[in-house]
Amino acid sequence: MTAPPLLHLRDVRVSFGHEPAEPVLHIGELVLRRGDFLGIAGESGAGKTTAGLTVLGLTRHAGARVTGSIRLAGEELVGMPERRLRRLRGATMALIPQNPAAAFSPVLPVGTTVLRALRLHGCTRAEARLRAATGLKGVGLHEGHLSRYPHQLSGGQLQRVAIALASALSTRLLVADEPTSSLDVTAQARICALLAELRAAHGTAVLFISHDLALLAGLCDRIAVLHRGQVIEDRPAADLVAAPRAEHTRRLLAAAPRLGGPAVSGPAEEYREGRNDRRGEGTAGDA
Numbered sequence: 001m002t003a004p005p006l007l008h009l010r011d012v013r014v015s016f017g018h019e020p021a022e023p024v025l026h027i028g029e030l031v032l033r034r035g036d037f038l039g040i041a042g043e044s045g046a047g048k049t050t051a052g053l054t055v056l057g058l059t060r061h062a063g064a065r066v067t068g069s070i071r072l073a074g075e076e077l078v079g080m081p082e083r084r085l086r087r088l089r090g091a092t093m094a095l096i097p098q099n100p101a102a103a104f105s106p107v108l109p110v111g112t113t114v115l116r117a118l119r120l121h122g123c124t125r126a127e128a129r130l131r132a133a134t135g136l137k138g139v140g141l142h143e144g145h146l147s148r149y150p151h152q153l154s155g156g157q158l159q160r161v162a163i164a165l166a167s168a169l170s171t172r173l174l175v176a177d178e179p180t181s182s183l184d185v186t187a188q189a190r191i192c193a194l195l196a197e198l199r200a201a202h203g204t205a206v207l208f209i210s211h212d213l214a215l216l217a218g219l220c221d222r223i224a225v226l227h228r229g230q231v232i233e234d235r236p237a238a239d240l241v242a243a244p245r246a247e248h249t250r251r252l253l254a255a256a257p258r259l260g261g262p263a264v265s266g267p268a269e270e271y272r273e274g275r276n277d278r279r280g281e282g283t284a285g286d287a
C-alpha cells in the first residue's frame with residue numbers, strides 16, 4: 001500500500017461572515033507529497049493567505065467556517081481539537097508569515113520563543129540549546145542572535161530564525177507566505193536557497209505563496225494559480241510558464257517581466273540535480 005500524501009485537500013471551502021456567505025476559497029483538490037515545492041500564485045485578494053492559514057488551522061481564529069477535508073499524513077485536520085492542532089504546528093507543519101515580526105513575541109528575546117517551541121516538542125533544555133545553535137548556524141546566524149528582541153533583528157534575519165526553527169524541528173510541511181516580498185534580491189535568494197536546503201536535509205515540503213510568478217517558476221516544481229478563490233491551473237512549473245492554459249495565468253505571466261528574459265534557474269533545479277550543498281552567499285550579513 002502506498003503512503004498517503006503528506007497533504008491532501010479535498011473540496012475545501014472557506015467562508016467568513018453570516019450564512020449563506022459565498023466561500024472566499026474553494027479548492028477542489030490539492031496534493032503535496034514529501035519534498036514537494038508547490039507555488040501558490042495569484043493576484044491580491046485571490047485567496048493565497050487564506051489557503052495557507054487554513055492548512056495550518058489558523059483561519060478558524062479569524063472566524064472562518066471551513067468545510068471539506070484537509071488530511072496531513074492521513075490525519076484529518078478539519079474539526080480537529082485546537083490542542084491537538086497546536087501540537088502539530090511546529091514539528092509537523094509551520095508557517096513563515098509575510099510579516100515575520102508577527103511570529104515572535106515583541107516582549108521576549110527570539111531565543112525564548114525558539115527554545116520554548118523546541119521544549120514543547122520534547123527536547124530537553126540541553127538538546128534544545130544544541131539544536132537551536134545548529135539551526136542558526138545553518139542560516140548564517142549565531143547563538144548571540146537568540147538573546148535579541150524581534151525589533152533588534154532585520155526582517156530577513158527574523159525569517160532566517162523562523163527557518164532555523166523549522167530546521168531544528170525537522171518540520172515536514174512549511175507554509176511560506178510571501179516570505180521574500182519585503183526583502184532585496186540578495187536576501188530573497190538567500191531565503192530561497194535556505195528553503196531548498198531544508199527540503200534536501202529533511203524532505204520538508206514547502207507551500208510557497210507569492211504573487212511573483214517569476215520567483216515561483218525558478219523555485220517550485222509545481223505552481224497552482226488561484227483566481228477568485230479557485231485553483232484555475234495546477235501544473236509543473238516549467239509547463240505552466242511555457243504554455244499557460246488559462247487566460248488569467250497568461251495575464252499574470254505578462255505582468256512578470258523577468259520571465260521574458262533568460263531562462264530562470266534556481267534551487268528547484270539544484271535539488272533535482274542533486275546539487276543541494278549551496279549556502280546563501282555570505283554569512284551573518286543583514287538580510
Ligand SMILES: Nc1ncnc2c1ncn2[C@@H]1O[C@H](COP(=O)(O)OP(=O)(O)OP(=O)(O)O)[C@@H](O)[C@H]1O
Binds near residue numbers: 016017043
Ligand atoms: N478574516 C477575514 N474576514 C473576512 N474576509 C476575509 C478575511 N480574511 C480574508 N478575507 C477575504 O478573503 C479573500 C482572500 O484574501 P487573502 O488574504 O487570502 O488574499 P491574498 O491572495 O493572500 O491577497 P494578497 O496578495 O493581497 O496577500 C479577500 O476577499 C479577503 O477580503
Ligand SMILES: [Mg+2]
Binds near residue numbers: 048049050
Ligand atoms: Mg496574502
